[in-house]
Amino acid sequence: MDTQGQDQTPVQTLYLKPEAYPRGGKEKWKATGRTISAAMGPVGGEVAVWVTKKPSDDPNKPAKLTDANPTVSDEAIIFASIDSLPQPLIQLYTESHLLFTSLQQIVADSARRRLSSVGFGVNGGAETWDTRGNFGTEGLLGPPDAETVINMRRLADFYVDQLGDLKTLPDIDATLRDRFIDAYNIFNIAEILYLPIDGKGEGLVGEELLDWVNEVDVAPDNQLGNEIMSTLNSWDHPSFWPYISRSILRGFHLPAASFLRSLSSHPYAPISKLAVLLAQHLTILPRSSEPKWRVDMDFLQAHKQWLGKFKSELAAQLGGKGEGKWFEGEWISWEGDFRCVVELMEGKMERILEEAGDWREALGAWGILVDVDMRRDHLPEVMSIITEKIPVDKFLPDHVAQSALCSADIIKALMSCYSLDTWLSAHLADLLDKLSLIPDDEEHFENSLRDFFLLEYAQVLQDNPNYKAFWRVICDYLGCAGEEGRGRLKEHLRRLDIPLERDVKGKSKESSASANANEQEGLDAAMDIENPTESQEEAIKFLDEVRSACVDFRLDDVWQEISQVLATRLVSAGQYGMAATLALMARDGLALSRIADKVLEAFVTYGQGEYLSLVDTLPPSLLAEAPTALLHLQQSTSNPTDFPSHSAVSVFASRITFLSEFRDYLLFLSQGARDRAAGRVVSLLTSGIAPVGFWAVLLVESIGLLEDSEILFSSNETFELLRVLEEVYANAAFAEEDYLGQLVQYLRRTLNTPSAKEEGQSVKKNEKKVTMEDARRKMEEVRLAISRNLARAMVAGFDNPF
Structure with a gap:
């Protein structure tokens, strides 16, 4: 797309193939009357681009092309993505998903353990939590115990490590690197403050905060320090004293002491002596991070003694000289620099706030200089003092989020994170919510803040053009986002594209026996494909993954809907095996009924070969278990056809059993076992499982067996055939289509087939029109054949009823 004129608005340029015109051929291409049109997809950031005719300048004239020869680009619609995710983000989203699901499991396990310890509910109250860490009893337990916090800290370490690795990747976009750096710094400070290593957070926090500040904003500059020390008289360097002050603020006391010792060679003795004294005490300034302290009280006592000794020796060194009288002559101006160092070492609040470069540096120095006994609970008060003198830049969202976390303003912190990165706000909110730190904000949000951020992050994944790769990730986030998330999860699963409409033969292997076989009836059927293509294998694997997701989230109703929709699509595509x-799986008796009817129609319309090939695609478990189910129903009901009309078992026992036994009848015929075929015809007509519309077809099929030279039907069996014939006649009087319609189709195929062996081939030329009258005449043939067989059976005395 080109912009005309002086419009310098930055646009994203896409180079698509096949290209519409070669390099340098743009104007010639436009002169042919062509232009480019595009349409944006509602989700996913996709765009469809195609070449079209440029509208005519005269609205009354149609658009024309001066060169009508079509090119490949003229006949193609090109799809492109303008919101594709860079690989580092894909890596973050994929790996952090594993940590997210692990966190839900950790919290859920902790809740079960804690509930069990107090004897709550059955099985320790496990029913109040799901495997994803969602509360079933809201607010029952309160914040997690120390053991859980320690485990959460370990997972938070993995989050921080991931971000740390990503921000150091080479050749990464600068903007993306900044996002990773901001997320890393914010996650790190949140971990320090709210997920203490000991799980309790009752210890001193100054050193941890200082380490964080030094990592976030590296200072002072080592190169500058080397430059200062390399000069002949280091104290003459303009950055000498600022470097010492900054080193003290950042906790680098040994380098600061080294700089002060360089003054030992100063020509003015009072300066050199005072510098040596400050260097000595700075070197031994106690730090809480030293391993020699058994408990915090030992450190606090040592620091108090150090401060008292420092002040007394400093007073002795100065000899009681007041302000402005430490030095004389030309060195009097040095007192301000020395006084700054002294007040920093003494932890004077005003001096810390004056020398600190920003609020973070002041906070880092506070815990090692001003209040060495600072705990996490003290931070909100300390932050109010600091930010009153050093305001936080509200135009820097990362600073706003960090300061809000330090001030325990969780909502403000999360909203600032949300403006920076949706991933960050979602995962940080999940952690803080499990610590019971996020207050309810019903005034602004219908859902909890955690659920809101999780839903927003899931939407980011869904809006990506490659969201199908994240479909399972999206499920886990939506499934943990309360009732609204669960509702969106159902829609998400329903809308997944499962491309099963292929020329496949769907088979099912029998599920292995298990204690829960009754509960999982049909749901554990595995998929097997006969000579599948790679895409077909992927589609079936995807289908199984979707089923597993529905089981994991206890969405059996959604799985049934998905199965029903797919079954309908597969039936339309003629793939009855997979559809069945x-x-x-969906326990959809009506769908099974429709499939059975379709398969039976195949025999009526196309013949034995087509029917057998379709029946062979049906799951073997379905065909094998149907007779057993039928026998069970016959034993439990007075009328074997009196089944519940909409239950899966009724169709399973009747329609599917009929398909299986009719297949056996056809196989008996083809194998020459005509006596067994005759017995199967009688069984089908008398068991009540044959569809009434197919009775007439079965009777016509029996003509050849009735006319066989060998008597295949006993007199009793012949009377049964006669009874069914009379029932067909009687009912056809008022429901002709229901009882004779399939016979008409059957006769249309058999009467218009050149050879009885050429089944499944319709002959359109000179095709004989078959009517209901033809069907009735055929039934008369059946009556005649039955009468002849009855006479033969009775004369032979075979099963004579008289």
Whole structure:
């Protein structure tokens, strides 16, 4: 897309192939009357681009091309993405998902353990928590115990390590690097303050905060220090005293002492002596991070003694000289620099706030100079003192978020994180919420803040054009985002594209026996494909993953809906085997009924070969278990056809059993076992499982068996055939289509087939039109054949009823 004129608005340029015109051929291409049109997708950041005719300048004339020869680009619609995720973000989203799900499990396990310890509910109250850490009893337990906090800290370390690795990647976009750095710094300070290493957070926090400040904002500059020390008289360097002050603020006391010792060679003795004294005491200034302290009280006592000794020796060194009288002559101006160092070492609040470069540096120095007994609970008060003198730059969202965390203003911190990065706000909110630190804000949000941020992050993943790769990740975030998240999860699963409409033959392997077989009936059927393509294998694997997700989130109703929709699509595509498997998984008796009807129609319309090939695609478990289910129903009901009309078991026992036994009938015929075929015809007509519309077809099928030279039907069996024939006649009088419609289709195929062996091939030329009258005449043939067989059976005395 080109911009005309002086419009310098930055635009994103996409170079697509096949290109519409070669390099340098733009004007010639435009002169042909062509232009480019585009349409944006509602989600996913995708754009569709195609070449079209440029509208005519005259609205009354149609658009024309001066060169109508089509090119590849003229006949193509090109799809492109303008919101594709860079690889580092994909890496972050993928790896952090594992940490997120692990965190839910840790908290859920902790809740079960704690509830069990107080004897709450059955099995320790496990029913009040799910495997993803969602509360079933809101607010029952309060904040997690120390053991859980320690485990959460370990996971938070992994979050921080991931961000640390990503921000140091080479050749990464500068803007993306800044995002990783901001997220790293914020996650790090949150971990320090709210996920203490000991799980309790009752210890001193000054050293940890100082380490964080030194990592976030490295100072002082080592190169500058080397430059200062390399000069002949280091104290003449303009950055000499600022470097010492900054080193003291940042806790680098040994380098600061080294700089002060360089003054030992100063020509003015009072300066050299005072500098040596300050260097000595700065070197031995106690730090809480030293391993020699058994408990905090030992350190605090040592620091108090150090401060008292420092002040007394300083007073002795100065000899009681007051302000402005430490030095004389030309060196009198040096007193201000020395006084700054002294007040920093004494921890004077005003001097710290004056010398600190920003609020973070002041906070880092506070815990080692001003209040060495500073605990986490003291931070809000300390932050109010610091920010009153050194305000936080509100135009720097990372500073706002960090300061809010230090001030225990969780909502402000999370909202600032949200403006920086959706991933950051979602995962930080999840951690803080599990610590019971996020207050309810019903005035501004219908959902909890945690759920809000998780939903926003899930939406970011869904809006990405490659969101299908994140579909399972999205499930886990939505499933942990309260009721609204669960509602979105259902819609997300329903809208997943599962491309099963292929020329496949769907088979099912029998599920292994298990204690929960009854509860999981049909849901554990595995997918097996006969000679599948790679894409087909992927589609079936994807389907199984979707099923697993539905089971994990206890969304059986959604899985049934998905199975029903897919089964309908597969039936439309003629893939009855896979459709039957899905219908069985969905426990959809009506769908199974439709599939059975479709398969039966195949026999009526196309013949035995097509029917057998379709039945072979049905799950073997479905065909094998159907007779057993039928026998069970016959034993439990007075009328074997009196089944619940909408239950899966009724269709399973009747329609599927019929398909299986009719297949056996056709196989018996093809194998020459005509006596067994005759017995199967009688069984199908008398068991009540044959569809009434197919009775007439079965009767016509029996003509050849009735006319066989060998008597295949006993007189009793012949009477049963006659009874069914009379029932067809009687009912066809008022429901002709229901009882004779399939026979008409059957006769249309058999009467218009050139050879009885050429089944499944329709002959359109000179095709004979078959009517209901033809069907009735065929039924008369059946009556005649039955009468002949009855006479033969009775004369032979075989099973004579008289």
